[in-house]
Amino acid sequence: MAESKQSFGKQFSELEKIVEEFEEGNIDLEASLEKFEKALTLASELQKRLKTVENKVETIKKKFKDVIDE
Amino acid sequence: MKTDTKFYTVSEFVQFLRGFLATNVGPVSIQGEVTGFRVSNDRFVWFDIKDEGSVLNCFMLKNELMTVLEDGMEIKILATPQLFAKSGKFHMRIHAVELIGEGALQKAYEQLKQKLNAEGLFAEERKRSIPRFPETIGLITSSDAAAYTDVVRILNNRWSGLRIVHAPVKVQGLGAPNTIVSAFSYFNTQENVDVIILTRGGGSLEDLQAFNSEEVARAVAGSAIPVICGVGHERDVSLAEFVADVRASTPSNAAERAVPDKKEIAYRISRMARSVVGDLDTVVSRLQSDTVSLLARGQSRIEEKMQGGFVRVNASISRIATYIEGRVARGTMRIENHVRALEEVLQGNIRRHNDNLHASIRLLKNINPTNLLKRGYALAWSSKGRLITSVKDVTVGESMRTQLADGDIESTITKR
Numbered sequence: 332m333a334e335s336k337q338s339f340g341k342q343f344s345e346l347e348k349i350v351e352e353f354e355e356g357n358i359d360l361e362a363s364l365e366k367f368e369k370a371l372t373l374a375s376e377l378q379k380r381l382k383t384v385e386n387k388v389e390t391i392k393k394k395f396k397d398v399i400d401e
Numbered sequence: 402m403k404t405d406t407k408f409y410t411v412s413e414f415v416q417f418l419r420g421f422l423a424t425n426v427g428p429v430s431i432q433g434e435v436t437g438f439r440v441s442n443d444r445f446v447w448f449d450i451k452d453e454g455s456v457l458n459c460f461m462l463k464n465e466l467m468t469v470l471e472d473g474m475e476i477k478i479l480a481t482p483q484l485f486a487k488s489g490k491f492h493m494r495i496h497a498v499e500l501i502g503e504g505a506l507q508k509a510y511e512q513l514k515q516k517l518n519a520e521g522l523f524a525e526e527r528k529r530s531i532p533r534f535p536e537t538i539g540l541i542t543s544s545d546a547a548a549y550t551d552v553v554r555i556l557n558n559r560w561s562g563l564r565i566v567h568a569p570v571k572v573q574g575l576g577a578p579n580t581i582v583s584a585f586s587y588f589n590t591q592e593n594v595d596v597i598i599l600t601r602g603g604g605s606l607e608d609l610q611a612f613n614s615e616e617v618a619r620a621v622a623g624s625a626i627p628v629i630c631g632v633g634h635e636r637d638v639s640l641a642e643f644v645a646d647v648r649a650s651t652p653s654n655a656a657e658r659a660v661p662d663k664k665e666i667a668y669r670i671s672r673m674a675r676s677v678v679g680d681l682d683t684v685v686s687r688l689q690s691d692t693v694s695l696l697a698r699g700q701s702r703i704e705e706k707m708q709g710g711f712v713r714v715n716a717s718i719s720r721i722a723t724y725i726e727g728r729v730a731r732g733t734m735r736i737e738n739h740v741r742a743l744e745e746v747l748q749g750n751i752r753r754h755n756d757n758l759h760a761s762i763r764l765l766k767n768i769n770p771t772n773l774l775k776r777g778y779a780l781a782w783s784s785k786g787r788l789i790t791s792v793k794d795v796t797v798g799e800s801m802r803t804q805l806a807d808g809d810i811e812s813t814i815t816k817r
Contacts, residue, residue, distance in 0.1 A: 339562065340534035343666075350673045353680035367681045374674035381663045381670075384562035388553060390544070391568050393587065395580035 346373040415489045422482045430575055432477045438470055461495035467615040468498055469509040475501040479575040497575045499610055506606040510613050522622045523643045529627045535595035537564040539588040544569040548602045548652035555656035560663055566592055572601040577611035585620040596659055597626050600652040603633030612639035621645050631655030780804040792817045
């Protein structure tokens with residue numbers, strides 16, 4: 332599976348930041364269209380990741396020593 | 402003396418026996434009662450282990466002893482039979498000690514708890530928070546335990562995209578603490594994970610001994626990676642849990658504490674997307690009303706300046722209107738693309754906002770001053786194709802074009 336360029340956490344925080352900026356108001360149309368676009372892209376990417384990406388389990392092959400070495 | 406008997410020097414024979422015991426007997430597990438416990442030079446631990454019939458001398462280093470040991474305690478040792486190289490004395494070289502019986506274990510538990518507490522290892526301010534969205538999780542538990550299955554199942558239910566790195570360890574019995582400690586050191590040096598889950602199912606004090614041992618408690622405390630520890634049933638508590646950053650009640654609970662719930666996060670994402678759409682709507686309607694009042698002001702100015710520069714004003718108002726219209730139209734197109742992509746997330750909500758945008762564009766079109774032409778105003782163009790804004794722009798005899806709503810009139814200037 333291709334690694335995402337950005338972590339889920341980073342994208343989520345970015346979305347939260349845009350929402351905050353919108354809530355504070357004082358954004359002109361040009362800037363808000365860009366942010367709006369970004370926010371919706373982030374939202375759909377995040378939703379997609381939650382729906383489609385599965386967990387992987389790996390077991391370490393190394394044997395963990397249970398006797399102290401002399 | 403028989404001549405075929407093998408001849409040794411004393412040192413050679415002691416050396417031979419040491420090797421023989423190590424390879425042919427190796428580490429064995431023996432149970433018995435402690436007697437004659439003492440520590441010399443603050444470094445060496447000596448005691449005997451006995452039953453009704455026999456006694457064995459035991460030896461280990463003080464820093465290897467991770468539990469309270471007293472005469473009369475019943476213990477199980479993991480040890481290799483050995484001879485001291487110098488004295489040739491036989492003894493058991495101890496690798497690990499396990500206490501037997503609730504009484505001894507309870508006593509050891511209380512003493513160690515007091516000691517670690519006094520060192521401040523349980524302090525609230527030592528606890529670190531778990532990353533909000535962990536990507537890799539180190540899972541320290543035994544492979545065959547129900548705890549392993551529970552943790553993986555809960556992690557799969559709650560979150561996606563995780564890499565779970567499982568360190569299979571012994572969670573009980575002699576040597577269990579060492580496997581757990583080396584798993585911690587593995588994660589801290591070779592496989593950097595976001596959070597470590599240390600867990601096992603419930604059991605007696607004897608079963609939980611590894612999780613109450615000093616070496617495991619110190620490994621948890623010393624981990625640079627935050628640790629969630631969940632042991633047994635809700636009533637079971639272990640020292641490892643007190644030291645951990647997050648103390649979970651069960652293996653399942655440890656998994657729940659490690660990652661957020663994706664249903665809840667999906668809901669929050671939809672809510673944020675909705676709120677952004679709502680806020681954009683506000684921006685657009687503010688712009689809408691700003692434009693309306695701007696154009697209205699422009700229009701009344703035109704009327705004031707009918708005499709003078711009406712045509713010029715008209716032209717610039719018309720340019721402004723076209724510009725604004727263009728921007729809104731471009732924006733609308735971009736928004737529409739996203740609205741389509743996100744329709745399933747935001748369901749019907751988007752439609753309404755989309756309609757609002759269209760309505761605002763219609764409104765802008767209606768009040769566009771180019772429509773003023775329809776109301777009898779005209780644009781005058783010179784023969785060079787420039788807007789005539791002053792009588793000085795034309796000369797007598799030159800032809801000019803007058804643009805009306807439904808067409809143009811060509812005429813020649815006879816007087817100015």
